[in-house]
Amino acid sequence: MNDAWRILLVDDDPVFTATLAHALRRRGHEVESAHEPTGALALARHFLPDAAVLDLKLEEASGLGLIEPLRDLRGDMRILLLTGYASIATAVEAIKLGATHYLPKPADADEILAALGRAGGDAEVATPEEPMSVDRLEWEHIQKVLAEHDNNISATARALKMHRRTLQRKLMKKPVKE
Known part of the structure; x- marks a missing residue:
């Protein structure tokens, strides 16, 4: 470029x-x-x-x-x-x-x-010292399921066995830090 x-x-x-x-x-x-x-x-x-x-x-x-x-x-x-x-x-x-x-x-x-x-990835990127918190793991799981359901909130809530409004409230929050 x-x-x-x-x-x-x-x-x-x-x-x-x-x-x-x-x-x-x-x-x-x-x-x-x-x-x-x-x-x-x-x-x-x-x-x-x-x-x-x-x-x-x-x-x-x-x-x-x-x-x-x-x-x-x-x-x-x-x-x-x-x-x-x-x-x-x-x-x-x-x-x-x-x-x-x-x-x-x-x-x-x-x-x-x-x-x-940058043309490629960085093999020297630092790896985290600590595992993710439970709250962050929940956030990541919700994002994964949301992506699997093409960002459809209702389908994601059903898949997570969660009320749609509860899921919406969780999604409105900023992501939890690692």
Whole structure:
């Protein structure tokens, strides 16, 4: 990829999107942004970005659903899934679908550019000293089952033998730290 990238930002938070777009432009990149999947795909067809930064949660949709269509538009596009709801299940699905990297929020423009610029994985990444907490294991399991049910809350609640509202309350909370 050349020094100045054409980057598509897709996030439903307009303040975050504007702030990140400004930071990326200051670093010499051309940036376009969208706040929902349909607009993002229409924009991508005309803009043909080198890279895309996708939020996992887009109102009622998922950024995961944008990975394959964007990859179809341009096979060499670098795609980063960025989320405040990081989980192992969504990271695995993002990579399986063709994302280049996955970062938890908060991430700044430099971290995002570094992730987009990396061509491969890092075998030297630090392994955790402690196992995950029970609360984090629950969060990860819910995310895995949610992904298996295409982000359908009702189907996930049935699979977990949990009331739908209870599941919604758990999903509204920020992920538990490791």
